[in-house]
Amino acid sequence: MAEAQIILPRCQDCGAVQYPPREVCRRCLGASIAPAEVDARGELLSWTALHVSHEPALRDHLPWRIGLVKLGDGVVLYAHLCMAEPRAGAPVSLHTGRDLHGRDVFVAVEPGGLERARTALRPLIEFS
Amino acid sequence: MAARGFDGVAVVAPVTVPYARYSEHGPQWFLGSALAGLLRASGLRKEDVDGLAAASFTLAPDTVVALTEYLGISPRFIEHLPMGGASGVVALRRAARAVQAGDAEIVACIAGDASRKGGFADLVSNFSHFSRECVHPYGAGGPNTVFAMITRHYMDRFGATREDFGRICIAQRHNAGAFEGALLRAPLTMEQYLAARPVAEPLHLYDCVMPCAGGEGFLVMPEDRARSLGLPYAVIRASGERHNAFFEDPVPERGGWAAYRDALYEAAGCGPEDMDLVEVYDDYPVIVMMQLEDLGFCAKGEAPAFVRRTPLTYDGGGLPLNTCGGQLSAGQAGAAGGFIGLVEALRQLLVPGLKHAVPGARRALVSGYGMVNYDRCLCTAAAILEKGGPGG
Numbered sequence: 001m002a003e004a005q006i007i008l009p010r011c012q013d014c015g016a017v018q019y020p021p022r023e024v025c026r027r028c029l030g031a032s033i034a035p036a037e038v039d040a041r042g043e044l045l046s047w048t049a050l051h052v053s054h055e056p057a058l059r060d061h062l063p064w065r066i067g068l069v070k071l072g073d074g075v076v077l078y079a080h081l082c083m084a085e086p087r088a089g090a091p092v093s094l095h096t097g098r099d100l101h102g103r104d105v106f107v108a109v110e111p112g113g114l115e116r117a118r119t120a121l122r123p124l125i126e127f128s
Numbered sequence: 129m130a131a132r133g134f135d136g137v138a139v140v141a142p143v144t145v146p147y148a149r150y151s152e153h154g155p156q157w158f159l160g161s162a163l164a165g166l167l168r169a170s171g172l173r174k175e176d177v178d179g180l181a182a183a184s185f186t187l188a189p190d191t192v193v194a195l196t197e198y199l200g201i202s203p204r205f206i207e208h209l210p211m212g213g214a215s216g217v218v219a220l221r222r223a224a225r226a227v228q229a230g231d232a233e234i235v236a237c238i239a240g241d242a243s244r245k246g247g248f249a250d251l252v253s254n255f256s257h258f259s260r261e262c263v264h265p266y267g268a269g270g271p272n273t274v275f276a277m278i279t280r281h282y283m284d285r286f287g288a289t290r291e292d293f294g295r296i297c298i299a300q301r302h303n304a305g306a307f308e309g310a311l312l313r314a315p316l317t318m319e320q321y322l323a324a325r326p327v328a329e330p331l332h333l334y335d336c337v338m339p340c341a342g343g344e345g346f347l348v349m350p351e352d353r354a355r356s357l358g359l360p361y362a363v364i365r366a367s368g369e370r371h372n373a374f375f376e377d378p379v380p381e382r383g384g385w386a387a388y389r390d391a392l393y394e395a396a397g398c399g400p401e402d403m404d405l406v407e408v409y410d411d412y413p414v415i416v417m418m419q420l421e422d423l424g425f426c427a428k429g430e431a432p433a434f435v436r437r438t439p440l441t442y443d444g445g446g447l448p449l450n451t452c453g454g455q456l457s458a459g460q461a462g463a464a465g466g467f468i469g470l471v472e473a474l475r476q477l478l479v480p481g482l483k484h485a486v487p488g489a490r491r492a493l494v495s496g497y498g499m500v501n502y503d504r505c506l507c508t509a510a511a512i513l514e515k516g517g518p519g520g
Binding site for chain 1: 249253257258261262263264265266267268269270272273276277278280281284325326327328329330331376378379502503
């Protein structure tokens with residue numbers, strides 16, 4: 001898979017990317033939504049470091065950073081954040097990893113930061 | 129087309145069912161106690177209540193429908209209010225329209241929630257489809273993460289500092305010190321505020337509300353009925369609501385209030401400078417700032433400067449804000465957190481001899497904000513209330 005692509009639902013009628021995922025298009029109300037490869041490069045809008053989490057697996061790894069990322073299409077996504085010095089406006093790219101529950105989750109890294117994320121997030125998140 | 133006004137409608141009998149950090153009682157106990165309190169305060173009988181509007185999270189899977197059977201009432205108007213922090217003002221609006229239309233004469237508006245150990249985690253982990261699928265997997269249970277993002281964005285964008293947020297929390301704690309119903313009443317200093325443990329940066333402990341159990345309620349009825357009952361009442365000078373406003377903003381820095389602020393003041397025939405007190409939704413201090421801006425007390429981005437120069441305490445001579453301590457000090461009793469500001473505003477306007485009275489209060493602005501669905505709250509509502517009747 002190309003490094004700068006992720007799979008997100010997209011409206012077959014108007015092309016709008018849907019996130020959070022929807023079965024009906026947020027823009028045109030079209031009812032045909034299918035997975036599509038979209039540009040995974042975006043902008044970090046905001047971020048936090050959790051000092052409390054309901055997730056037992058994270059409790060040994062606090063504070064845990066999460067970012068809010070806007071993709072070119074305008075969709076906004078939460079993502080695990082692996083970045084040396086997060087700041088609003090920074091370019092990031094999203095990757096899909098798998099967490100300990102077997103869920104697909106997004107990870108935001110700085111450009112070229114995937115290898116660092118592989119090491120830093122292991123074993124909580126694995127990348128294919 | 130402009131919406132009709134709220135002529136002929138009275139709001140009476142502010143009632144708070146005492147809050148508790150934890151309680152073994154279920155939500156029906158708090159909702160039923162709120163209704164009983166309304167009857168005691170008004171001298172009405174249960175049979176007189178022919179309308180019921182209710183808000184509760186922990187009542188699920190039941191709704192107001194089940195509540196009619198539980199409480200043994202037979203109303204001809206019911207309304208379930210899943211708008212969280214906006215539910216109080218929305219209840220007021222729905223009830224007022226029902227009264228104007230003759231669909232009900234006496235509408236009890238009540239909210240109540242239980243707080244059992246572990247209950248809050250269950251509530252927030254399953255709050256909405258979007259948050260369950262797209263926020264919860266990131267270790268972010270509950271609204272702290274959402275508001276951490278919004279708070280950091282606001283700080284980046286407008287230069288707000290932790291001290292600015294602290295001023296709001298400290299003023300509200302001062303107010304709570306004079307209100308016996310608040311759970312957190314010990315004075316809070318800036319040093320304590322700044323030294324608090326981090327929860328979700330930049331949010332620290334005192335930026336977050338404490339979940340608790342409790343109930344709130346008020347009655348809506350025709351103005352002439354309130355007069356004949358000899359009850360002190362408030363009138364609704366203006367009100368508005370808006371949901372999922374400005375959804376194109378990537379990170380919210382304004383809420384739905386900005387969409388109807390001008391219409392609100394025009395209908396009320398007065399402006400922000402005419403308010404004797406303000407009760408805004410305070411799940412986090414950044415949202416207080418947003419409401420001060422969007423409701424016209426200062427320009428966008430200027431709330432940090434506004435709270436630096438304006439005392440927000442009930443007795444500070446500035447702009448009395450969240451005069452019972454708000455949720456930040458009284459506690460967040462679930463959906464009753466959407467009623468606390470409205471009930472407190474009514475108390476200030478109608479109940480003499482309060483320890484935390486705003487002297488001579490005649491007019492209040494109440495504003496609500498509710499329901500994190502994904503990355504922000506979706507519901508907003510606001511109302512301007514004025515003391516009614518002779519001497520009103």
